[in-house]
Amino acid sequence: DTGVSQDPRHKITKRGQNVTFRCDPISEHNRLYWYRQTLGQGPEFLTYFQNEAQLEKSRLLSDRFSAERPKGSFSTLEIQRTEQGDSAMYLCASSLAPSSEQFFGPGTRLTVL
Amino acid sequence: TQLLEQSPQFLSIQEGENLTVYCNSSSVFSSLQWYRQEPGEGPVLLVTVVTGGEVKKLKRLTFQFGDARKDSSLHITAAQPGDTGLYLCAGAMEYGNKLVFGAGTILRVKS
16 A cells, blocks of 8 residues: 555543654655644644655644654654643645645544543 | 635435535635545545636546636535545645645435
8 A cells, every 4th residue: 555654543642641643655755744633624734844844834733742754754743741622633644746636644533531 | 714615514415316515715726626534534535626617527526616716616416325425625725735624515325
């Protein structure tokens, strides 16, 4: 399978704990995006990278959130001191610039108790 | 405030019926994508439209981009139970940049 993959698919954690998610994009894609989706809503943009450079961050991305793409391939999204409001589906997508077509992974469902 | 408004929010129809889903905005988009999402999964790209007035067909699905590139529609002919899912429209304001999504239309096709 050469699509976007995400790990883990599900994560249950207690409030205050740190969590880290991983995304592996389609191999030749140079752009990688993170989105968050809550029930009944469409995905909301969090941040994106072109190669290893983080080019834009949403105001939704508080200082408890950090994303990296150290070698321009896979990316990680870390949430520190999780809160119940962080419970959501975290989606990763990739594209080959300059195309605007983004291909999504299966998502990581986070539940904060 | 949703930048992209989708309507209807929910649609329940019988197999064989036709339907249209709308995606409207006051903003101009460089491109617009339609996705279909199933519960617990990521969105799957159906089509990308780029040119104002463009019409694309994918089997029983017809997608149209408005002349001013502010709105779009998805028409399904002879809906089947396999068409059931959440349909999302997403616009890129700058080519190749982040997507802004509508809230989605939940479609249920009953057999």
